[in-house]
Amino acid sequence: MNKIILVVHGGAGTITKQSMTPEKEKAYTEGLTVALEAGYKILKNRGSSLDAVSAAVVTLEDNPLFNAGKGSVFTSEGKNEMDASIMDGKTRKAGAVASVNTIKNPIKAARLVMDKSPHVLMTGKGAIRFAQENGLEIVDSSYFHTDFRYDQWQKSIKHDKIQLDHSGDKDPKGWLKTETEKKFGTVGAVALDANGNLAAATSTGGMTNKKWGRIGDSPIIGAGTYANNNTCAVSCTGHGEYFIRDVVAYDISALMEYKKLSLKDAAEEVVMKKLVTDGGEGGIIAVDKDGNYTMTFNSEGMYRGVITADGKVWVGIYK
Numbered sequence: 144m145n146k147i148i149l150v151v152h153g154g155a156g157t158i159t160k161q162s163m164t165p166e167k168e169k170a171y172t173e174g175l176t177v178a179l180e181a182g183y184k185i186l187k188n189r190g191s192s193l194d195a196v197s198a199a200v201v202t203l204e205d206n207p208l209f210n211a212g213k214g215s216v217f218t219s220e221g222k223n224e225m226d227a228s229i230m231d232g233k234t235r236k237a238g239a240v241a242s243v244n245t246i247k248n249p250i251k252a253a254r255l256v257m258d259k260s261p262h263v264l265m266t267g268k269g270a271i272r273f274a275q276e277n278g279l280e281i282v283d284s285s286y287f288h289t290d291f292r293y294d295q296w297q298k299s300i301k302h303d304k305i306q307l308d309h310s311g312d313k314d315p316k317g318w319l320k321t322e323t324e325k326k327f328g329t330v331g332a333v334a335l336d337a338n339g340n341l342a343a344a345t346s347t348g349g350m351t352n353k354k355w356g357r358i359g360d361s362p363i364i365g366a367g368t369y370a371n372n373n374t375c376a377v378s379c380t381g382h383g384e385y386f387i388r389d390v391v392a393y394d395i396s397a398l399m400e401y402k403k404l405s406l407k408d409a410a411e412e413v414v415m416k417k418l419v420t421d422g423g424e425g426g427i428i429a430v431d432k433d434g435n436y437t438m439t440f441n442s443e444g445m446y447r448g449v450i451t452a453d454g455k456v457w458v459g460i461y462k
């Protein structure tokens with residue numbers, strides 16, 4: 144049996160020990176652990192990495208602490224619009240949805256696009272119709288409302304700012320006052336299963352106060368998500384515009400494929416050099432075909448965790 148492994152993230156950003164309370168730390172740690180255990184159960188029973196990353200992400204979408212599914216941030220029009228994607232490293236098939244507002248679990252819709260349509264990326268009404276026709280749970284858009292995110296958006300519109308969910312320190316006007324506003328974010332999972340197959344999944348509410356149909360990196364294959372059995376599986380979180388321009392997830396895979404870099408070196412090159420030079424804050428989680436993993440970020444912290452073949456869980460928040 145191959146070395147199974149699952150890594151998850153719950154967003155990167157200005158997350159410092161000083162800005163955290165023990166209760167919040169506990170809640171985030173628990174949320175990440177639940178996700179890891181959900182995916183591990185599948186991997187342990189020789190299930191696929193695709194099923195494992197989906198299951199892990201669903202738990203994070205359902206957890207209002209994270210900016211994906213329930214608990215997503217608000218757009219400039221006071222709505223919740225979500226993006227998600229998934230990729231299979233074995234076939235390099237992929238599916239994604241963007242700007243959806245009534246699909247309870249956007250990651251399930253991304254999987255449907257991959258499995259049941261000839262397409263890769265579907266947006267808005269079409270994606271919702273497709274999900275509904277295939278039996279996915281559709282909810283009223285109010286399901287995604289949380290007071291906490293609403294208040295966060297109210298502060299953001301006052302200053303007409305498009306806010307990365309977790310970039311508190313990059314806040315020249317100082318309007319981000321509370322600790323909780325400086326963290327949380329997109330969620331993602333990457334895994335290697337017993338058959339040696341890699342998969343990656345990412346889901347997000349995007350950026351607070353994002354405008355008119357803005358779509359980030361999370362549903363863009365190669366930018367926010369990528370998986371290839373010859374190299375690695377990657378899920379990203381951070382300032383999406385930079386991750387799209389630097390094609391972050393694919394770039395890591397390409398450095399491994401063409402330049403024979405190790406996963407760790409490839410991730411360092413892209414996250415700690417290229418992105419930093421360009422000004423792109425954030426991080427990635429990745430697993431390679433041999434079961435090596437990395438959680439590389441250039442921000443203050445990243446909610447992250449890993450579960451190894453022996454079932455041992457490790458969760459981290461700070462640098």
Ligand code: ASP
Binds near residue numbers: 155327382383
């Ligand atoms: N990458 C996401 C986006 O730009 C945001 C995040 O990771 O929190 O939509």
